[in-house]
């Protein structure tokens with residue numbers, strides 16, 4: 001199948017040189033799907049324009065002045081998707097009263113592991129990106145985020161190391177029922193059993209990028225598909241980053257869409273046909289809404305600082321972390337490989 005990518009970023013890492021030629025480094029500015037036949041003069045020699053006039057192609061206008069025609073437009077243009085807006089898909093959602101401060105940091109040694117620590121105001125994650133660099137995603141309330149974004153670099157690095165190491169408390173010790181360590185649960189810290197050692201990530205030595213703060217929200221498109229347009233990834237849904245599942249949900253969409261398109265091609269269907277695209281919508285809407293409800297529930301559970309609830313959620317997180325099949329099934333469900341974690 002011939003595919004063309006429109007991207008306003010030069011950071012796409014595509015090895016295939018033939019495919020590279022199909023990438024337009026430009027911005028989508030407008031899209032028309034339903035031409036009014038009176039406004040189009042159909043020249044029998046201009047077959048593309050004629051197909052567009054008959055509703056068999058969508059027309060895309062780019063910021064560099066080029067126009068493209070396509071049987072199917074896949075909107076994978078992120079949470080502020082222009083494809084979604086131009087197609088007229090409405091969304092439902094809400095803002096969390098939390099921001100994420102993100103940046104890249106450097107260590108003195110290579111970090112091979114993704115780390116996350118749940119703090120009272122929200123989780124901090126340290127995600128390795130190769131060499132001695134990691135990305136930080138630190139969730140906190142909006143006032144704190146502007147302080148952490150603007151504080152001196154040295155102070156920020158100290159604050160990150162402190163949060164990853166002590167996380168507003170001493171290292172948790174035993175959390176076995178009946179032991180004194182039980183109280184670490186009451187503070188909402190990550191807990192460990194007595195025979196497990198508490199590990200800390202490699203120290204951050206300096207900032208390697210500017211700091212940015214993003215407001216966090218949940219957003220879900222009411223529709224993913226109409227004739228010749230379909231949404232995948234953040235264009236269709238955005239979730240709280242606390243479980244790091246945003247990318248997996250997008251992969252799940254991409255796998256499902258490519259399979260359904262292949263099934264359509266196999267029986268000679270037009271890949272922009274709404275009946276085909278609605279199959280994708282039905283499959284992924286159910287999967288995405290289930291995962292969004294689970295993640296929103298996590299976010300809400302972690303927003304309440306109430307002793308007994310802290311105990312329950314620490315136990316639940318601990319269970320999910322150490323019951324490997326459950327942990328694996330949460331991840332594979334998000335990426336579309338199987339049914340909901342607790343029902344498979």
Ligand SMILES: Cc1cc2nc3c(=O)[nH]c(=O)nc-3n(C[C@H](O)[C@H](O)[C@H](O)COP(=O)(O)OP(=O)(O)OC[C@H]3O[C@@H](n4cnc5c(N)ncnc54)[C@H](O)[C@@H]3O)c2cc1C
Pocket residue numbers: 006007008009026027028029076077078079081082100101102125127137214232233234235241243244245246247248250
């Ligand atoms: C603070 C934060 C932390 C996160 N942490 C994690 C995490 O730890 N793990 C995880 O799995 N997920 C995380 N996510 C979510 C994750 O980033 C997204 O789910 C994922 O990037 C979505 O991929 P996407 O390709 O759908 O959209 P995007 O990554 O947003 O990509 C959209 C692309 O489309 C381009 N584009 C936009 N408009 C146009 C246009 N008009 N024309 C041409 N190109 C256009 C953009 O430049 C961009 O390159 C986090 C999100 C946030 C906000």
